[in-house]
Amino acid sequence: MRILTSVSAVIVGMGFGLAGAKADMCDVPAGQLTSQQLAQIAEEGCTKLDPTSNPTTSSIFSGRSATSSTPGTGTPGTAAGGLNVGVAGGAGANTGGVNVGVGSSAVSTNSGGVNAGIASGAASSNTGGINAGLSSGAASSNSSGLNVGLGSGAAGENTGGINADIGGEGAGSNNSEGINAGVGGEGGIGASVDSDGISADVGDVGVGLGSDGLSVGGSGDDQNEGGSSN
Structure with missing residues (x-):
């Protein structure tokens, strides 16, 4: 009985080994992989133990860098x-x-x-x-x-x-x-002090005080050297 039990265990173990040899490493529990196989997965992603076997799961690939989007075609406004x-x-x-x-x-x-x-x-x-x-x-x-x-x-x-x-x-x-x-x-009220003197307007009446003295008449702008220069 002990001999039969040992032989059965060997046969079962060989079955698991043969099945694992045909499977994708991604389908095999990590505990059943060797340290070399785990290192290979870490470096290259999932590869087949048997190159002739059909894949049963999706493969893992290295990521591809993103590309910039195409700039728009709008016309920029005038810079302030x-x-x-x-x-x-x-x-x-x-x-x-x-x-x-x-x-x-x-x-x-x-x-x-x-x-x-x-x-x-x-x-x-x-x-x-x-x-x-x-x-x-x-x-x-x-x-x-x-x-x-x-x-x-x-x-x-x-x-x-x-x-x-x-x-x-x-x-x-x-x-x-x-x-x-x-x-x-x-036509309102205005007053100016400048190099020509001082002038003030109230409506159409103006008073100016300049180098020629005091003058009264039209608007302060019209006074002889007494009006503003505005």
């Missing part, structure tokens, strides 16, 4: 210049300057200057200066100076000076020097 901070569409289409805009098209198309504005077109189209516009078109088209405007066209088109307009284009617009302030826009 300067330092721009915009809210609700503000501070757009600038090529230079420091620009802070609130509202659609506010503080736009500037190439220089320090510009801040609220409302469409405020503090826009400036090439220089410090400009603050609080309504549409205010403090715009300036190349220099300190310009503060409230009202359409207020404190605009200045090339120098310190200028302020409230209520539209007045004494604080179209200046090259001096200190100029207007209230009420054209």
Whole structure:
């Protein structure tokens, strides 16, 4: 009986060995593989113990590196210049300057200057200066100076000076020097102090004090050397 039992065990063991020799290593429990076979799997992936056997499981391959996606065909927009901070569409289409805009098209198309504005077109189209516009078109088209405007066209088109307009284009617009302030826009109240002297306007009446003394008549701009240079 002991001999028969031993022979049976040998036959069963040989059967397992023959079956393992025909199988894919991926199908064989790790405990039945030799250290050499385990090392081979770690290095090469799953290979066949018997090259002529048919695969019974999917093979393992080394990963393939990913390729970059194809770039899109869209046309890039025009690069903005300067330092721009915009809210609700503000501070757009600038090529230079420091620009802070609130509202659609506010503080736009500037190439220089320090510009801040609220409302469409405020503090826009400036090439220089410090400009603050609080309504549409205010403090715009300036190349220099300190310009503060409230009202359409207020404190605009200045090339120098310190200028302020409230209520539209007045004494604080179209200046090259001096200190100029207007209230009420054209036909309102205006005052200027510049190299020509001091002038003040109330409506169509102007008073000027310059090198030729005091003059009264039309607007301060028309006074003989007593009017402003705006």
